[in-house]
Amino acid sequence: MMETKSANPFEEVNSKAFLEALVGGGAKAQKAFAELFGATHERILNYVRRYLGSVDECQEVLQETYLAVHKGISKFESKSKLTTWIYSLAYHKTCDRMSEKDRNHLEFNEERMALATGESTPSALFDDISPWDMASDAVAEKRRLEGLISQAIESLPLALRHVYQLRDEEGLSGEEIAVMLGMPSSTVRVHLHRARNQIVQSVQEKLTRKAFKAPEDFKTKSQSAEVVKP
Amino acid sequence: MMSHMASLMMKIMYPCAKIREFVYDYAEGTLDPIVAMRFKLHISMCKDCEEYVRIYRMTADVRSFRKRSPPPQEFVDRTKAFLEKSGIADFSGDPGSKIPSRYP
Numbered sequence: 001m002m003e004t005k006s007a008n009p010f011e012e013v014n015s016k017a018f019l020e021a022l023v024g025g026g027a028k029a030q031k032a033f034a035e036l037f038g039a040t041h042e043r044i045l046n047y048v049r050r051y052l053g054s055v056d057e058c059q060e061v062l063q064e065t066y067l068a069v070h071k072g073i074s075k076f077e078s079k080s081k082l083t084t085w086i087y088s089l090a091y092h093k094t095c096d097r098m099s100e101k102d103r104n105h106l107e108f109n110e111e112r113m114a115l116a117t118g119e120s121t122p123s124a125l126f127d128d129i130s131p132w133d134m135a136s137d138a139v140a141e142k143r144r145l146e147g148l149i150s151q152a153i154e155s156l157p158l159a160l161r162h163v164y165q166l167r168d169e170e171g172l173s174g175e176e177i178a179v180m181l182g183m184p185s186s187t188v189r190v191h192l193h194r195a196r197n198q199i200v201q202s203v204q205e206k207l208t209r210k211a212f213k214a215p216e217d218f219k220t221k222s223q224s225a226e227v228v229k230p
Numbered sequence: 231m232m233s234h235m236a237s238l239m240m241k242i243m244y245p246c247a248k249i250r251e252f253v254y255d256y257a258e259g260t261l262d263p264i265v266a267m268r269f270k271l272h273i274s275m276c277k278d279c280e281e282y283v284r285i286y287r288m289t290a291d292v293r294s295f296r297k298r299s300p301p302p303q304e305f306v307d308r309t310k311a312f313l314e315k316s317g318i319a320d321f322s323g324d325p326g327s328k329i330p331s332r333y334p
Binding site for chain 2: 034041042045055058059062066149151153192200202204
């Protein structure tokens with residue numbers, strides 16, 4: 001029986017030996033491709049479904065992404081990690097799909113409608129319903145914040161959202177994102193900071209019903225408490 | 231009259247605008263230690279900035295609560311069938327998500 005490694009398969013596909021097997025052709029390459037799919041599809045799908053509203057769309061974009069991997073693998077020059085390149089293909093396929101949808105404003109989709117009305121989040125597409133539990137106030141408050149952050153992410157401008165999701169949700173490094181999106185690392189940093197700030201602002205607006213504004217100068221906790229006292 | 235200690239605190243205390251400037255590096259853990267100390271001093275005394283930094287850090291730590299969940303098996307099977315039919319992958323003896331050790 002073939003021995004298997006227990007380390008992170010997502011990173012292991014970036015080895016030179018694995019890439020050689022992929023581009024080698026024949027039955028060995030077909031096996032390697034199956035292994036590549038097994039090691040990467042969950043993360044790629046997770047990324048794609050943050051943007052797309054239905055399971056069918058996710059399925060199509062995932063298929064298109066792996067077809068593109070197969071088509072382009074012989075020309076892959078290892079300038080980035082293989083996994084970063086796959087993310088890049090998934091990013092472009094997702095953008096293509098979103099552009100198509102923008103051109104077809106009349107398309108109606110119940111899942112997207114649920115997202116737009118705040119009844120659902122994209123991650124709910126595959127998630128089971130959470131079980132009931134008796135959460136403490138602190139936990140309930142934390143969950144409320146998490147929900148507001150999730151909503152705010154969906155409202156980010158796309159340029160910021162791509163960087164934010166690749167960095168903070170998918171865990172890619174700033175350098176990897178810079179290569180993938182063809183922008184300087186400094187721009188990635190600026191986009192990421194702006195994205196996070198917009199999310200914070202959106203959350204605070206919803207919490208306080210007014211835009212958060214950094215105070216002119218610092219205010220002590222006791223002074224803040226005095227302000228809210230009747 | 232302000233005590234000497236309070237006066238010193240006010241001198242080293244960052245204004246709130248600095249908190250916004252440094253929060254990115256604070257969240258990334260790349261803030262200079264001395265700056266980090268002054269940063270923490272500020273947020274320990276400023277309620278608005280404490281709240282801002284708390285939510286900013288949650289935003290940067292989104293992976294901890296936006297968990298990935300595996301897709302339904304039916305979804306995976308359909309995609310595998312498509313890739314096999316296209317002749318680009320062979321899932322017989324499927325190793326799942328594990329990479330065989332023949333790739334060092």
